[in-house]
Amino acid sequence: MKSIQQQVSEKPWLGWVIFTGTLVAVFLIGLFASSVMERRTEALYAYQTFSDIGEWEADNAKWGQYYPQQYQSWLKTAEGDFKSKYGGNVMRDMLEEDPNLVVLWAGYPFSKEYNQGRGHMHAIEDIVIISRTGAPETMNDGPMPGTCWTCKGPDVPRMMQEIGITAFYGAQWASLIGEIKNPIGCADCHDPKTMSLQISRPALAEAFKRKGEDLAKATHQEMRSLVCAQCHVEYYFKKDVPGAEGVNYLTLPWDKGFSAESMEAYYDVANFSDWTHSISKTPMLKAQHPDYELYTTGVHANRGISCADCHMPYRSEGGMKFSDHHKQSPLNNISNSCQVCHREDTERLIADVYERQERILESRLKLEELLVKAHVEAGKAWEIGTTPEDMNGILQDIRHAQWRWDYIAASHGGSFHSPVESGRVLSTGIALAQEARVKLARVLTKKGVDQPISYPDISTKAKAQEYIGLDMKKENAAKKEFLEKRYPEWVNQPFAK
Amino acid sequence: MKSIQQQVSEKPWLGWVIFTGTLVAVFLIGLFASSVMERRTEALYAYQTFSDIGEWEADNAKWGQYYPQQYQSWLKTAEGDFKSKYGGNVMRDMLEEDPNLVVLWAGYPFSKEYNQGRGHMHAIEDIVIISRTGAPETMNDGPMPGTCWTCKGPDVPRMMQEIGITAFYGAQWASLIGEIKNPIGCADCHDPKTMSLQISRPALAEAFKRKGEDLAKATHQEMRSLVCAQCHVEYYFKKDVPGAEGVNYLTLPWDKGFSAESMEAYYDVANFSDWTHSISKTPMLKAQHPDYELYTTGVHANRGISCADCHMPYRSEGGMKFSDHHKQSPLNNISNSCQVCHREDTERLIADVYERQERILESRLKLEELLVKAHVEAGKAWEIGTTPEDMNGILQDIRHAQWRWDYIAASHGGSFHSPVESGRVLSTGIALAQEARVKLARVLTKKGVDQPISYPDISTKAKAQEYIGLDMKKENAAKKEFLEKRYPEWVNQPFAK
Numbered sequence: 005m006k007s008i009q010q011q012v013s014e015k016p017w018l019g020w021v022i023f024t025g026t027l028v029a030v031f032l033i034g035l036f037a038s039s040v041m042e043r044r045t046e047a048l049y050a051y052q053t054f055s056d057i058g059e060w061e062a063d064n065a066k067w068g069q070y071y072p073q074q075y076q077s078w079l080k081t082a083e084g085d086f087k088s089k090y091g092g093n094v095m096r097d098m099l100e101e102d103p104n105l106v107v108l109w110a111g112y113p114f115s116k117e118y119n120q121g122r123g124h125m126h127a128i129e130d131i132v133i134i135s136r137t138g139a140p141e142t143m144n145d146g147p148m149p150g151t152c153w154t155c156k157g158p159d160v161p162r163m164m165q166e167i168g169i170t171a172f173y174g175a176q177w178a179s180l181i182g183e184i185k186n187p188i189g190c191a192d193c194h195d196p197k198t199m200s201l202q203i204s205r206p207a208l209a210e211a212f213k214r215k216g217e218d219l220a221k222a223t224h225q226e227m228r229s230l231v232c233a234q235c236h237v238e239y240y241f242k243k244d245v246p247g248a249e250g251v252n253y254l255t256l257p258w259d260k261g262f263s264a265e266s267m268e269a270y271y272d273v274a275n276f277s278d279w280t281h282s283i284s285k286t287p288m289l290k291a292q293h294p295d296y297e298l299y300t301t302g303v304h305a306n307r308g309i310s311c312a313d314c315h316m317p318y319r320s321e322g323g324m325k326f327s328d329h330h331k332q333s334p335l336n337n338i339s340n341s342c343q344v345c346h347r348e349d350t351e352r353l354i355a356d357v358y359e360r361q362e363r364i365l366e367s368r369l370k371l372e373e374l375l376v377k378a379h380v381e382a383g384k385a386w387e388i389g390t391t392p393e394d395m396n397g398i399l400q401d402i403r404h405a406q407w408r409w410d411y412i413a414a415s416h417g418g419s420f421h422s423p424v425e426s427g428r429v430l431s432t433g434i435a436l437a438q439e440a441r442v443k444l445a446r447v448l449t450k451k452g453v454d455q456p457i458s459y460p461d462i463s464t465k466a467k468a469q470e471y472i473g474l475d476m477k478k479e480n481a482a483k484k485e486f487l488e489k490r491y492p493e494w495v496n497q498p499f500a501k
Numbered sequence: 502m503k504s505i506q507q508q509v510s511e512k513p514w515l516g517w518v519i520f521t522g523t524l525v526a527v528f529l530i531g532l533f534a535s536s537v538m539e540r541r542t543e544a545l546y547a548y549q550t551f552s553d554i555g556e557w558e559a560d561n562a563k564w565g566q567y568y569p570q571q572y573q574s575w576l577k578t579a580e581g582d583f584k585s586k587y588g589g590n591v592m593r594d595m596l597e598e599d600p601n602l603v604v605l606w607a608g609y610p611f612s613k614e615y616n617q618g619r620g621h622m623h624a625i626e627d628i629v630i631i632s633r634t635g636a637p638e639t640m641n642d643g644p645m646p647g648t649c650w651t652c653k654g655p656d657v658p659r660m661m662q663e664i665g666i667t668a669f670y671g672a673q674w675a676s677l678i679g680e681i682k683n684p685i686g687c688a689d690c691h692d693p694k695t696m697s698l699q700i701s702r703p704a705l706a707e708a709f710k711r712k713g714e715d716l717a718k719a720t721h722q723e724m725r726s727l728v729c730a731q732c733h734v735e736y737y738f739k740k741d742v743p744g745a746e747g748v749n750y751l752t753l754p755w756d757k758g759f760s761a762e763s764m765e766a767y768y769d770v771a772n773f774s775d776w777t778h779s780i781s782k783t784p785m786l787k788a789q790h791p792d793y794e795l796y797t798t799g800v801h802a803n804r805g806i807s808c809a810d811c812h813m814p815y816r817s818e819g820g821m822k823f824s825d826h827h828k829q830s831p832l833n834n835i836s837n838s839c840q841v842c843h844r845e846d847t848e849r850l851i852a853d854v855y856e857r858q859e860r861i862l863e864s865r866l867k868l869e870e871l872l873v874k875a876h877v878e879a880g881k882a883w884e885i886g887t888t889p890e891d892m893n894g895i896l897q898d899i900r901h902a903q904w905r906w907d908y909i910a911a912s913h914g915g916s917f918h919s920p921v922e923s924g925r926v927l928s929t930g931i932a933l934a935q936e937a938r939v940k941l942a943r944v945l946t947k948k949g950v951d952q953p954i955s956y957p958d959i960s961t962k963a964k965a966q967e968y969i970g971l972d973m974k975k976e977n978a979a980k981k982e983f984l985e986k987r988y989p990e991w992v993n994q995p996f997a998k
Contacts, residue, residue: 306853307845348804356803363921367928374932424860427924431864431931435871438935445942446951454947 057196060165062158064189067196073321078189078329081123095130096120099465104372106468107379107460108406111282112290113138113147115472116479121416124188124331127156132181132491135479139486140178143494149252150175154205155235158191159184161204163499169206174251175501182497193231201227205234211256228310229296236295236311236416238267240276262297264411264429268404277403282472284382286399291410298415302422314341333417357420364412364419367430371409374437378402380459381444388451398447401440408433554693557662559655561686564693570818575686575826578620592627593617596962601869603965604876604957605903608779609787610635610644612969613976618913621685621828624653629678629988632976636983637675640991646749647672651702652732655688656681658701660996666703671748672998679994690728698724702731708753725807726793733808733913735764735791737773759794761908761926765901774900779969781879783896788907795912799919811838830914854917861909861916864927868906871934875899877956878941885948895944898937905930 012019057067068075098118099106109115117135131137131152138147151173154160163183164172172180195202203209203219208230212219222230241252257274260266268289271277277287299305304314312327317340319328334341335357338350346353382398412418412426412433419426448457462468469476509516554564565572595615596603606612614632628634628649635644648670651657660680661669669677692699700706700716705727709716719727738749754771757763765786768774774784796802801811809824814837816825831838832854835847843850879895909915909923909930916923945954959965966973 303853356800360921363925366925370928370932424857424920424924427921427928428860428863431867431924431928434928434931435867435935438932438939441939442935442942445939446946449943449946450951454943 059196060158060162060191061196062162062186062189062191064158064186067190067194071190071199073324073326074329075190077319077326078331079125080330081332082125083123083330095122097465099468102369102372103462103465103468104369104376106465106472106474107283107376107462108372108409109290110379110472112279112288114290115469115474116476127187128184129187131156133483133487135476135483137177139482140176140490143178143181143497143500144176145178146176148177149173149241150177150180151241151252151254152177153180153184154207154254155188156184157186157188158204159186161191164206167499167501170248170251170253171501173248173253175499178494179501180499181491181494183499185495188235192234200224201231203230203234207239207254207256208234208237211258214259225308225310228312229299229305232311232315233296236293238292238294238297238411240271240278240292242274242276258297262294262300264408264432267294267297267411268407271407281379281402284379284399284402285386285395286379286382286402286406288403289407289410291407291414293414293416294411295416295418295421298412298418298425299421301425304421313344317341317344360423361419364423364426364430367427367434368409368413368419371405371430371433371437372413374434374441375402375406375409376462377459378405378437378440378444381441381448381457384453384457385444385447388448388453390447390451394447398440398443401436401443405433405436405440408436556693557655557659557688558693559659559683559686559688561655561683564687564691568687568696570821570823571826572687574816574823575828576622577827578829579622580620580827592619594962596965599866599869600959600962600965601866601873603962603969603971604780604873604959605869605906606787607876607969609776609785611787612966612971613973624684625681626684628653630980630984632973632980634674636979637673637987640675640678640994640997641673642675643673645674646670646738647674647677648738648749648751649674650677650681651704651751652685653681654683654685655701656683658688661703664996664998667745667748667750668998670745670750672996675991676998677996678988678991680996682992685732689731697721698728700727700731704736704751704753705731705734708755711756722805722807725809726796726802729808729812730793733790733792735789735794735908737768737775737789739771739773755794759791759797761905761929764791764794764908765904768904778876778899781876781896781899782883782892783876783879783899783903785900786904786907788904788911790911790913791908792913792915792918795909795915795922796918798922801918810841814838814841857920858916861920861923861927864924864931865906865910865916868902868927868930868934869910871931871938872899872903872906873959874956875902875934875937875941878938878945878954881950881954882941882944885945885950887944887948891944895937895940898933898940902930902934902937905933 006014012022057070061067064075064078068078096119098120099115105118106115109118113136119130119134122130136148137152140146154173160172163180167175190196192204193201201224209219219230237256238258239254239256242255243250243252245251245253245255257267257270260270271289276289278290279288280286281288296311299311314334315331316327316329317334317337318325319340320326328337328340335354338353342348342353343350348356378398379402382395382402385395385398408429412429415421415426448454460467460471462471466476503511509519554567558564561572561575565575593616595617596612602615603612606615610633616627616631619627633645634649637643651670657669660677664672687693689701690698698721706716716727734753735755736751736753739752740747740749742748742750742752754764754767757767768786773786775787776785777783778785793808796808811831812828813824813826814831814834815822816837817823825834825837832851835850839845839850840847845853875895876899879892879899882892882895905926909926912918912923945951957964957968959968963973
């Protein structure tokens with residue numbers, strides 16, 4: 005074989021080819037190296053932590069200066085959280101869509117107004133404008149306690165730090181209007197020094213502590229669900245916390261477990277009720293949103309998938325990989341969420357979700373219909389003089405049946421997160437609601453009401469609200485006055501006890 | 502560089518090294534070539550079709566001579582079909598395990614004996630020894646028609662061909678004892694000429710035809726479920742098939758669809774009932790085993806997985822890949838079934854199955870409890886003189902509730918194949934059973950029965966059978982006599998009408 009030198013000396017033009025080829029190759033390698041270095045710089049930038057974000061910095065925009073990708077995607081939570089079939093940033097009026105709810109919540113503020121939540125960016129705005137927070141006359145007037153602010157944004161840990169947890173819960177909701185201004189954002193989940201995930205709300209930490217579990221031992225992947233579980237859980241306002249007696253102390257009823265039955269047993273033993281139903285006189289429980297609890301019973305949790313894996317999937321921009329802070333339904337973002345694991349068509353995956361949801365919805369609506377009947381029949385039973393002794397077992401069944409309904413109905417996404425468990429819980433609710441009605445049939449027939457009673461017309465929200473005796477005109481006028489006259493002033497007032 | 506020749510002439514031993522190395526290499530290549538050729542021969546053997554298996558060859562062993570892997574794996578169906586926690590080839594007495602069933606089936610032969618099915622190899626033996634087929638006195642005596650043999654083996658298509666479908670269904674069960682000898686096997690699903698999958702039973706083909714669908718257009722993958730759907734479906738004995746009036750003509754009630762509600766509507770419109778319940782006098786429906794129907798609503802069917810993919814997964818033996826004809830629970834064979842797609846531990850996958858099954862079981866058992874109460878309460882209502890007019894709506898609710906229970910309870914593996922749909926159907930059943938009890942509470946209380954009635958002790962099969970008035974001693978003695986005296990003779994008698 006001839007050497008390169010021999011070949012070049014035979015064909016002089018070959019030297020130039022090799023020379024030019026080398027030039028081009030070196031140029032391309034240079035370009036590549038530059039690209040790598042640029043990405044590396046961006047990566048350094050993205051994951052570098054900054055120390056001049058203050059420990060209780062509630063201003064999301066301040067964090068956004070250093071973490072623009074996360075911040076800018078977070079801003080999109082203003083766009084609304086659900087699939088386009090419902091439109092974008094629309095506040096769905098759930099009472100209008102399903103007037104049964106008005107009767108189920110008779111005597112409780114939820115019967116006045118209940119909307120499908122919008123994105124995190126609307127958290128403050130939405131709690132201010134909703135009828136449920138009422139129309140306080142002064143900043144130290146009710147009806148709602150400071151506790152109602154707990155999940156609304158990073159000003160909460162700031163204020164808890166400033167005035168103390170018990171004082172925060174013990175304040176009136178109105179008194180904190182001037183303080184809680186930044187909607188759910190950075191400091192709710194992140195440590196400003198290390199950017200690692202952290203728990204900023206006391207209730208979750210306290211619940212773990214009572215169970216003898218150490219939140220500090222949670223893995224990063226577990227934290228990617230637990231930061232959500234600070235708020236997306238079942239909770240109640242406990243009134244007898246030692247050292248905070250009489251205060252609406254936000255507490256997770258987890259001491260006996262996560263299941264519908266375990267929490268129900270917890271509430272029964274504590275003899276707790278959220279309100280007394282105005283028709284059936286049942287001591288009721290209102291489920292908040294046991295999203296995390298129900299999620300833990302599903303296949304995704306079982307496979308180690310966290311909330312963030314689907315609701316905040318990683319995406320890439322300019323060569324940088326970051327967690328998409330536009331928390332939303334994964335149905336809006338199938339390619340980055342579901343399709344990371346599931347190799348099926350987008351339409352197929354969406355159809356799968358709806359199919360599960362529709363099957364569970366059928367049982368949920370059946371249970372609602374039965375609960376409405378049970379409340380109305382119980383109201384009739386009281387009316388014709390049934391004794392409290394005869395009513396006790398009935399009311400217990402109604403309480404449990406509606407709790408089980410609400411455990412599923414209030415659990416965001418539960419019918420997808422854990423459809424089999426959702427179906428199971430609804431089945432037990434249906435059996436209990438009907439058990440109440442079997443007993444009601446006995447007490448009613450005994451007193452001569454031996455035919456099915458006539459149920460009210462609750463075909464619209466307005467009719468249902470009228471039936472339960474709500475004066476929404478008055479409520480709405482008072483709210484309007486509060487929003488126009490007092491709120492604009494109070495929003496600039498600092499907290500003062 | 503020195504040439505090989507130069508090197509060898511310098512170091513003479515090198516020649517021997519090269520020579521020996523070449524010998525070894527050629528030897529190994531020879532071994533490899535032989536192995537490849539052997540496998541190729543086996544492959545040819547495995548997939549070659551033979552023409553000397555007769556068109557209606559019912560003897561599985563005859564097929565086995567040509568298809569030893571398939572045949573030998575099929576023989577293993579004798580070993581029993583379920584997970585070792587229940588033991589191997591055990592016939593589970595479901596009435597003993599769950600005496601509620603005795604009351605649910607009062608007045609129907611299922612209340613006498615109902616066992617968890619064993620493998621296909623036991624099909625003939627098990628239908629002969631079970632109480633439900635009774636103790637016929639002569640070969641043209643009842644109680645069961647020839648139709649009951651339909652799914653028991655390849656002698657059925659042979660006999661249908663020989664005597665005609667209507668004559669087969671129209672014969673007495675006893676008259677065919679000497680003909681149906683080969684348990685469910687080769688000719689039930691395979692064409693002997695081409696070995697392709699074929700439908701050998703009329704009911705499935707007829708059901709498709711009535712729906713205007715063409716079974717011949719089914720893909721091979723669809724056929725890998727449809728051959729199972731010849732038997733693993735809901736069916737009933739239709740008595741008014743044109744040209745076969747009065748004959749128990751096996752018919753799939755699919756004309757309105759596959760769902761529990763669709764088939765219920767089909768039966769209601771046809772005014773069909775399997776029997777009248779001996780306690781509540783309800784015109785009842787007995788679900789057979791709507792395995793295929795419920796499977797189609799689940800995620801595996803949705804992803805195009807056939808019955809055979811999990812119950813007869815491919816395996817390899819001696820370099821040959823073939824479908825494992827040991828049809829069994831995939832739980833016995835996780836590595837060849839689930840783990841082909843699911844990359845999880847065996848224990849995890851088994852736990853997942855049990856978890857779904859247990860959640861569905863809870864609702865199923867609740868519905869059983871409510872149905873027992875409803876039957877007993879309805880019995881009481883008749884006893885105290887409730888009119889048929891007052892009972893009609895109640896009996897309709899019981900009929901529908903128990904049908905929905907049975908649609909799930911009788912569907913083998915349904916709580917895994919389609920847990921969400923199973924939960925949905927059970928929920929509707931619970932609501933209906935309780936609706937019957939609400940109405941029963943009214944009619945009972947009106948006549949002075951204003952307290953919960955006392956329910957019978959049905960804690961064992963024997964107690965439950967005594968409660969519904971079954972004389973099992975007499976039944977068992979008659980069966981014993983039939984098996985010892987008449988059966989051994991009849992089993993050698995050819996069919997004679």
